[in-house]
Amino acid sequence: MTPIPDCVVCGGTVAPDGRCWECGAAQPAFRAHVELTADGGAAGVSDRGRRRDINADAMVLSGTGSWTVGVVCDGVSMSPRSERAARVAAETGANAVVAGLMAGALPEDALADAAVRAGRAVAALAASVDAAPACTYVAGIAGPEGVWSAWIGDSRAYWLPDRGPGKRMSEDDTGEHGALAAWLGADAGPPVARIRSYRPGGAGCLLLCTDGLTRGLPDPDGLRAVLTRGRSGAVAGGGLLGGARALVDHALDAGGHDNITALLIPAGAAGG
Numbered sequence: 001m002t003p004i005p006d007c008v009v010c011g012g013t014v015a016p017d018g019r020c021w022e023c024g025a026a027q028p029a030f031r032a033h034v035e036l037t038a039d040g041g042a043a044g045v046s047d048r049g050r051r052r053d054i055n056a057d058a059m060v061l062s063g064t065g066s067w068t069v070g071v072v073c074d075g076v077s078m079s080p081r082s083e084r085a086a087r088v089a090a091e092t093g094a095n096a097v098v099a100g101l102m103a104g105a106l107p108e109d110a111l112a113d114a115a116v117r118a119g120r121a122v123a124a125l126a127a128s129v130d131a132a133p134a135c136t137y138v139a140g141i142a143g144p145e146g147v148w149s150a151w152i153g154d155s156r157a158y159w160l161p162d163r164g165p166g167k168r169m170s171e172d173d174t175g176e177h178g179a180l181a182a183w184l185g186a187d188a189g190p191p192v193a194r195i196r197s198y199r200p201g202g203a204g205c206l207l208l209c210t211d212g213l214t215r216g217l218p219d220p221d222g223l224r225a226v227l228t229r230g231r232s233g234a235v236a237g238g239g240l241l242g243g244a245r246a247l248v249d250h251a252l253d254a255g256g257h258d259n260i261t262a263l264l265i266p267a268g269a270a271g272g
Helices: 082-102 107-123 220-232 239-253
Strands: 033-037 043-047 057-064 067-075 134-143 146-152 156-161 194-198 204-209 260-267
Touching (some): 033 057, 043 239, 067 082, 067 107, 082 134, 107 146, 134 260, 146 156, 146 204, 146 260, 156 220, 220 239, 239 260
Antiparallel strands (some): 067 134, 146 194, 156 204, 204 260
């Protein structure tokens, strides 16, 4: 059994969300670096970055049959317990997408319903509208008929082919001066995800990521170049896990000002 760590500030007990029960301090080592892999080659990496006390990003990989499902969420930094909001939204959203696909729903309908369920789960965390945990949300499905993305906020989805130019599959929900215009939380409007689909002409992968990555590397061709080096590089480990590591490392090398998450799902002919 893994021992429960002591708080680095007061020596108290650390809660499952990475904060101290007694003083509420964020624990720097909690989920500082997380890596995920799944059958079929999908992989993700999430890192706290160099400037944040805690990693408030969350990612989930799941699937059913020939479908692979991923969700990435980014806790809104000005909200309380934003890391909890991100984890709840990612887990709820991924479970709901898989359940919808298993029940025979179209990918678009499964994604739309899952975003609503994730929004309700995050809203339920709020002590009040003035103390409401919040996060952004992006989900993706890769299957034999194509790829789909759904998003609320400024976490993004990209199609990155093995050959040829990449394609951005989401549009940021931002307003004047880049301020966030949509998110999940009790202080937000009803969650309505925007959804986009794409039928690839060849192999590639669906990238789901937070703005800790795209703030310094926003264009799909730049992302694809870093991914390609990582997939083939012995140091990074190769494959999509190597690609995700390379993307996160690129953001860290650029300063790592925010939490960084990159989740990659293979798709298309001979995908993986």
